[in-house]
Amino acid sequence: MRADLALVGFGNVGRRFARLIEERRDWLSLDYDLECRIVGIATRHHGAVFRDAGLDAVGLAVQMEAGHPIVESGTEAADGLDVIRRLADGDAPVKVLIETTTLDIKAGQPAIDHVRAALQSGCHAVTANKGPAAFAFEELSALAADRDRSFLFEGAVMDGVPIFNLVRETLPAVQITGFRGVVNSTTNHILSALEDGEGFDAALERMQAAGIAEADPSLDVDGWDAAAKVSALANVFMRARTTPLAVEREGIGPATARLAMAAKARGARVRLVASARTTPDGVVTSVRPVELPETDLLAGLRGMANALVLETDLLGEIAICQMSGSLTQTAYALLSDLLTIRRRQAPPPHTVSR
Amino acid sequence: MRADLALVGFGNVGRRFARLIEERRDWLSLDYDLECRIVGIATRHHGAVFRDAGLDAVGLAVQMEAGHPIVESGTEAADGLDVIRRLADGDAPVKVLIETTTLDIKAGQPAIDHVRAALQSGCHAVTANKGPAAFAFEELSALAADRDRSFLFEGAVMDGVPIFNLVRETLPAVQITGFRGVVNSTTNHILSALEDGEGFDAALERMQAAGIAEADPSLDVDGWDAAAKVSALANVFMRARTTPLAVEREGIGPATARLAMAAKARGARVRLVASARTTPDGVVTSVRPVELPETDLLAGLRGMANALVLETDLLGEIAICQMSGSLTQTAYALLSDLLTIRRRQAPPPHTVSR
Numbered sequence: 001m002r003a004d005l006a007l008v009g010f011g012n013v014g015r016r017f018a019r020l021i022e023e024r025r026d027w028l029s030l031d032y033d034l035e036c037r038i039v040g041i042a043t044r045h046h047g048a049v050f051r052d053a054g055l056d057a058v059g060l061a062v063q064m065e066a067g068h069p070i071v072e073s074g075t076e077a078a079d080g081l082d083v084i085r086r087l088a089d090g091d092a093p094v095k096v097l098i099e100t101t102t103l104d105i106k107a108g109q110p111a112i113d114h115v116r117a118a119l120q121s122g123c124h125a126v127t128a129n130k131g132p133a134a135f136a137f138e139e140l141s142a143l144a145a146d147r148d149r150s151f152l153f154e155g156a157v158m159d160g161v162p163i164f165n166l167v168r169e170t171l172p173a174v175q176i177t178g179f180r181g182v183v184n185s186t187t188n189h190i191l192s193a194l195e196d197g198e199g200f201d202a203a204l205e206r207m208q209a210a211g212i213a214e215a216d217p218s219l220d221v222d223g224w225d226a227a228a229k230v231s232a233l234a235n236v237f238m239r240a241r242t243t244p245l246a247v248e249r250e251g252i253g254p255a256t257a258r259l260a261m262a263a264k265a266r267g268a269r270v271r272l273v274a275s276a277r278t279t280p281d282g283v284v285t286s287v288r289p290v291e292l293p294e295t296d297l298l299a300g301l302r303g304m305a306n307a308l309v310l311e312t313d314l315l316g317e318i319a320i321c322q323m324s325g326s327l328t329q330t331a332y333a334l335l336s337d338l339l340t341i342r343r344r345q346a347p348p349p350h351t352v353s354r
Numbered sequence: 355m356r357a358d359l360a361l362v363g364f365g366n367v368g369r370r371f372a373r374l375i376e377e378r379r380d381w382l383s384l385d386y387d388l389e390c391r392i393v394g395i396a397t398r399h400h401g402a403v404f405r406d407a408g409l410d411a412v413g414l415a416v417q418m419e420a421g422h423p424i425v426e427s428g429t430e431a432a433d434g435l436d437v438i439r440r441l442a443d444g445d446a447p448v449k450v451l452i453e454t455t456t457l458d459i460k461a462g463q464p465a466i467d468h469v470r471a472a473l474q475s476g477c478h479a480v481t482a483n484k485g486p487a488a489f490a491f492e493e494l495s496a497l498a499a500d501r502d503r504s505f506l507f508e509g510a511v512m513d514g515v516p517i518f519n520l521v522r523e524t525l526p527a528v529q530i531t532g533f534r535g536v537v538n539s540t541t542n543h544i545l546s547a548l549e550d551g552e553g554f555d556a557a558l559e560r561m562q563a564a565g566i567a568e569a570d571p572s573l574d575v576d577g578w579d580a581a582a583k584v585s586a587l588a589n590v591f592m593r594a595r596t597t598p599l600a601v602e603r604e605g606i607g608p609a610t611a612r613l614a615m616a617a618k619a620r621g622a623r624v625r626l627v628a629s630a631r632t633t634p635d636g637v638v639t640s641v642r643p644v645e646l647p648e649t650d651l652l653a654g655l656r657g658m659a660n661a662l663v664l665e666t667d668l669l670g671e672i673a674i675c676q677m678s679g680s681l682t683q684t685a686y687a688l689l690s691d692l693l694t695i696r697r698r699q700a701p702p703p704h705t706v707s708r
């Protein structure tokens with residue numbers, strides 16, 4: 001089965017995805033009967049391209065990494081929305097938007113517009129962005145159902161470690177009554193440093209130098225990234241109909257250093273905990289530094305380690321943990337969503353019985 | 355869609371499953387278009403029954419719990435294999451063996467014979483037993499593929515927490531290169547007690563009094579239960595073609611108490627670690643007490659908590675943790691396998707697009 005893909009967003013994650021598709025091409029064909037062609041690419045600063053017959057995406061990635069625009073004569077496209085429109089006009093049996101643009105975390109854009117445009121025009125939509133599920137899950141999932149298309153976003157939380165897929169594919173009939181987790185690596189790195197006695201500013205500067213924290217770290221340290229993840233998780237698992245703006249949010253700062261060291265002296269740990277719980281007034285979501293006993297699973301997470309503890313009706317608490325993060329993991333999330341779409345078309349025969 | 359079920363084994367897990375099916379009857383019908391009928395039940399000491407029109411399984415569970423045989427005039431069956439034969443002769447579109455007999459952990463029987471008989475006669479086979487996957491995974495999965503039927507065993511490791519389903523359903527294209535875990539609750543309970551200073555015999559007696567350890571605890575403390583789980587995991591994830599007899603196995607005993615306390619004094623922990631790794635000579639599996647640094651995820655597990663850390667090519671290490679165990683969890687594992695079979699028939703329309 002042929003699938004045409006349009007990559008809207010072609011940063012580190014999008015380029016790693018293009019290479020992963022290439023690395024696993026034989027495997028995708030043999031085990032999944034899936035022949036992927038990347039027909040469109042839209043970048044932020046290096047132009048947008050489209051070609052019905054398929055592009056050399058890995059070649060274009062190399063070109064872009066050398067600082068060149070990716071446009072050649074005959075392939076020019078206007079922008080992401082134009083690339084999506086031309087993808088939709090094609091005749092492939094499966095057409096998929098792969099959305100990895102830079103997110104305005106306080107508005108969820110432009111990812112929401114891209115996903116909406118794809119679904120409205122009959123394409124499937126896969127995104128690594130939190131925005132669509134955090135701000136517009138009800139609208140976009142209803143639109144997907146109406147058009148009989150998939151809207152998937154495994155990469156939005158904990159990279160490629162299955163979270164949304166875990167609940168959807170392996171926990172049928174289980175109700176998620178709440179959850180709590182450590183889902184932001186930058187703040188977790190800083191908290192690990194603080195409890196070792198480093199000052200907040202020094203720790204942050206070191207993380208920035210190492211490329212772990214952004215030049216503008218406020219989205220991480222003020223809890224916005226975690227709030228968007230909580231919102232997405234609560235919308236999907238608990239039908240919370242919330243947005244990141246409604247999450248009770250407290251970040252970390254210089255004052256947290258004292259808390260973290262005092263906690264450690266008591267045999268406890270401070271972690272930036274993202275949580276949701278069911279109350280008589282609906283789902284309450286929050287992000288805040290919480291002191292946890294050393295025996296708590298979340299207390300044991302250091303550095304890049306993330307974890308989510310799901311509270312369920314039938315299985316009690318279960319947790320899934322990511323020990324490290326990488327670009328490949330986020331790219332894998334996109335690939336796993338693509339394979340979900342493939343399986344929904346019709347399961348390849350040999351995977352039916354095992 | 356109608357599914358006829360035969361429950362071979364009707365102990366605590368089988369009876370909890372019968373009740374769970376009843377509790378969730380409306381939900382199974384509405385959300386999964388699945389109408390389950392329990393047509394056969396085989397017990398160890400209370401007889402075996404079969405009725406084409408369906409049995410009152412919950413009523414029979416109550417009857418059995420009161421100490422009565424479950425056989426009534428007109429429903430007598432000879433034994434488990436007879437119940438499976440009569441299930442296979444029925445005309446339901448989906449016929450499923452639910453196998454929960456008491457296992458001979460050193461031979462995998464009688465579960466293997468039951469699963470084989472079911473698959474050979476055109477039924478699907480679901481079991482909570484480790485035996486079939488630990489001793490005969492290659493044979494039984496090939497048989498299932500040949501007959502276009504499912505052979506599923508989510509409950510064999512970590513009860514209802516998805517392990518086999520996690521890998522099969524949510525990690526396509528990911529290669530499992532090894533794993534390590536704490537998968538036996540009795541020994542973990544004892545180790546928690548030992549590091550708190552209790553003696554081995556005293557801890558074991560206390561666990562037996564609390565119903566956590568068996569009257570004959572050797573299968574747990576000698577590592578057989580964990581070895582069967584390692585074997586099943588290695589066979590499924592790494593095509594190891596091994597058996598529990600080939601697992602390097604060292605249990606815990608009075609001498610472990612000193613190790614556990616000494617480790618704790620050093621800020622470390624002893625856990626009974628079940629592991630598999632890829633070597634040039636094939637997959638090597640082992641179960642043994644291992645001293646772990648306090649920061650290790652497995653070191654933090656106490657009492658009933660279990661966890662499995664998967665080593666993967668694309669996602670690094672990921673872990674899934676069960677915080678507590680219960681009968682309901684094991685019964686849920688059987689239900690989740692039943693729902694996998696249902697989904698493989700044809701996805702219910704409303705789950706296709708979301």
